[in-house]
Amino acid sequence: MARSLWTGSLSFGLVNVPVQLVSAVRDQDLHFRQLHEKDKSPIETQRWCSEEDKEVPFEAVTRSYELDSGKQVIVTDEDLESVEPRRTRTIDIEQFVDLADVDPIYFDHPYWLVPAGDDEGAARAYSLLLGVMEQAGEAALGRFVMRAKEHLAIVRARDGALTLTTMRFHDEVRPQSAVASATGKSAKPSKKELDAAVSLIEALAAEWDPAGHDDRYRKRLRKVVNKKRKGQTIEIEDAGGGEEPGAVPDLMEALEQSLAEARKGRGKAKGRT
Numbered sequence: 001m002a003r004s005l006w007t008g009s010l011s012f013g014l015v016n017v018p019v020q021l022v023s024a025v026r027d028q029d030l031h032f033r034q035l036h037e038k039d040k041s042p043i044e045t046q047r048w049c050s051e052e053d054k055e056v057p058f059e060a061v062t063r064s065y066e067l068d069s070g071k072q073v074i075v076t077d078e079d080l081e082s083v084e085p086r087r088t089r090t091i092d093i094e095q096f097v098d099l100a101d102v103d104p105i106y107f108d109h110p111y112w113l114v115p116a117g118d119d120e121g122a123a124r125a126y127s128l129l130l131g132v133m134e135q136a137g138e139a140a141l142g143r144f145v146m147r148a149k150e151h152l153a154i155v156r157a158r159d160g161a162l163t164l165t166t167m168r169f170h171d172e173v174r175p176q177s178a179v180a181s182a183t184g185k186s187a188k189p190s191k192k193e194l195d196a197a198v199s200l201i202e203a204l205a206a207e208w209d210p211a212g213h214d215d216r217y218r219k220r221l222r223k224v225v226n227k228k229r230k231g232q233t234i235e236i237e238d239a240g241g242g243e244e245p246g247a248v249p250d251l252m253e254a255l256e257q258s259l260a261e262a263r264k265g266r267g268k269a270k271g272r273t
Contacts, residue, residue, distance in 0.1 A: 002026075006146050007116050008089030010129065010155065010162075016090070017115075017129050018122040021146070024110040024163060030221050084148050091144040091153065091164070099139040099156055106167045113155060113162040126162070133157040189251070196255040203262040 006021035034043040047056045064072040115126040139156040152167045224234055
């Protein structure tokens with residue numbers, strides 16, 4: 001069972017709903033330990049002083065902030081404690097927003113927000129808030145402190161429960177103007193090219209099915225581990241695709257060919273159903 005990462009209350013107005021936070025995603029990657037190849041002993045990480053050429057105990061470690069000038073400012077634990085957010089156990093709702101108005105680029109990590117405790121009052125308050133948010137179709141925007149960091153978060157109803165997603169602050173999102181782009185510098189596509197591209201998108205359109213998209217790399221990696229476990233030899237296959245594709249010489253021809261292949265593929269898929 002998933003472990004609770006935070007327990008407190010969801011607060012809006014004078015209403016407080018006891019809740020706990022459970023991560024909505026799980027790490028399915030294969031993790032490896034680093035070993036000394038000679039004797040297969042685990043590799044340990046040490047804090048090492050480059051000046052004295054010796055190990056430094058944890059209590060003797062401080063930190064610095066690098067300035068643009070190349071100089072550094074020493075920042076102590078006490079300095080950091082002076083600016084830590086006030087440790088509260090509440091998610092303070094500041095406003096309700098239309099979820100469609102929130103750009104997904106601001107979303108960070110998703111969590112399930114579930115009732116805390118078994119008492120009837122907590123369950124009733126949770127059900128009330130869930131029902132209201134399902135009926136209103138609005139999402140709640142608020143703040144809370146977890147692991148000594150203040151987070152901006154959005155709460156919404158999903159599948160009969162509340163979810164909370166931590167969000168990035170506006171200045172953490174890099175503006176498009178700061179990214180090199182050819183937009184507006186190249187010639188505009190013709191109407192014929194636009195129509196062909198729209199037809200290609202329509203041919204490739206399908207209902208979103210999360211189960212239809214697997215982590216193919218993880219599957220291949222797990223096969224390697226299983227073969228190694230059985231003492232089998234791993235053969236390296238040429239995966240191909242190492243060369244970067246060049247620019248399309250005839251855009252219209254490429255669109256028409258892609259559209260024909262997409263329609264052909266969709267016809268095969270229908271034939272299998």
